Amino acid sequence: MRFKVFAAGLGAGLFASALFLAGPASAAEEIETAELLIKLLQAGRSVVAGHQDLINDASKGDKGFTPNYLADRIVQKFKEQTKIDLSKPADTPQYTLLLTLLESGKEVVAEAQPVINKQGVAFKGFLPAVWGRRTGEKFGQKTGIRLKLTAQEYRFPGNKPDEFELEVLKMFADPNYPKGKGYGKTTTMAGRPVFRLMAPEYAGSACLKCHGEPKGERDITGMKKEGIKEGGLAGAISLVIPVR
Numbered sequence: 244m245r246f247k248v249f250a251a252g253l254g255a256g257l258f259a260s261a262l263f264l265a266g267p268a269s270a271a272e273e274i275e276t277a278e279l280l281i282k283l284l285q286a287g288r289s290v291v292a293g294h295q296d297l298i299n300d301a302s303k304g305d306k307g308f309t310p311n312y313l314a315d316r317i318v319q320k321f322k323e324q325t326k327i328d329l330s331k332p333a334d335t336p337q338y339t340l341l342l343t344l345l346e347s348g349k350e351v352v353a354e355a356q357p358v359i360n361k362q363g364v365a366f367k368g369f370l371p372a373v374w375g376r377r378t379g380e381k382f383g384q385k386t387g388i389r390l391k392l393t394a395q396e397y398r399f400p401g402n403k404p405d406e407f408e409l410e411v412l413k414m415f416a417d418p419n420y421p422k423g424k425g426y427g428k429t430t431t432m433a434g435r436p437v438f439r440l441m442a443p444e445y446a447g448s449a450c451l452k453c454h455g456e457p458k459g460e461r462d463i464t465g466m467k468k469e470g471i472k473e474g475g476l477a478g479a480i481s482l483v484i485p486v487r
């Protein structure tokens with residue numbers, strides 16, 4: 244493997260900030276932006292996950308899982324993790340971009356209201372990964388920043404890893420790779436300079452009913468389980484940000 248650039252610590256709090264200094268100075272802001280965007284998407288995914296039982300409740304119509312409800316909780320979670328309060332204008336350089344991502348996530352929940360509030364249906368296909376995918380797509384259309392979920396054994400065709408992502412996923416899957424550590428690299432995409440950052444995602448117990456064992460058995464969504472063990476690598480969030 245030819246990756247020599249900085250590895251960005253994510254998830255397990257392994258912030259390798261010193262390593263960032265080894266990278267080109269122009270990329271420093273992009274690195275921080277990338278990390279914050281991934282954290283915000285992760286916060287949203289966990290808010291959706293935390294409300295999965297509510298969303299899947301067949302007995303309830305109106306669930307109150309509205310765009311503003313979602314946003315309030317994401318803002319709260321994000322503040323706990325980063326000390327950045329998105330509820331008031333800040334001088335954080337990334338503020339506008341973060342708000343755009345939050346806004347994209349709200350739009351996804353707004354569009355899904357009829358599905359979420361459907362009475363008499365338990366599983367509605369509204370999942371953290373689906374929310375994350377749609378949010379990433381909207382965000383990409385607005386900003387040109389690519390933000391997606393991916394995995395070696397992907398379910399959704401659009402989540403298929405590209406060459407770079409596949410190589411990093413294999414690296415994350417290596418038992419000797421430090422758990423929770425993200426990986427970043429300045430490279431080019433379609434001839435343009437970009438900064439790419441990937442953060443590994445591990446399967447907690449809540450993920451196993453769909454992604455766990457036995458491999459090949461159908462889950463609640465009707466898709467085949469991947470056979471991942473608790474704590475095993477489930478995939479990654481991948482971000483591509485143009486570098487000025």
Ligand code: HEC
Nearest residue numbers: 372376392393394397398399402445450453464477478479
């Ligand atoms: C109810 C079943 C279910 C649960 C629970 C679930 N997932 Fe998924 N997951 C899916 C489905 C379905 C997709 C495909 C989503 C789409 O259409 O983009 C997916 C997609 C993904 C992807 C993107 C790659 C791909 O397969 O397309 C990752 C990464 C992922 N899930 C990780 C997790 C993690 C980590 C958890 C626990 C925090 C989790 N999932 C919980 C069903 C589930």
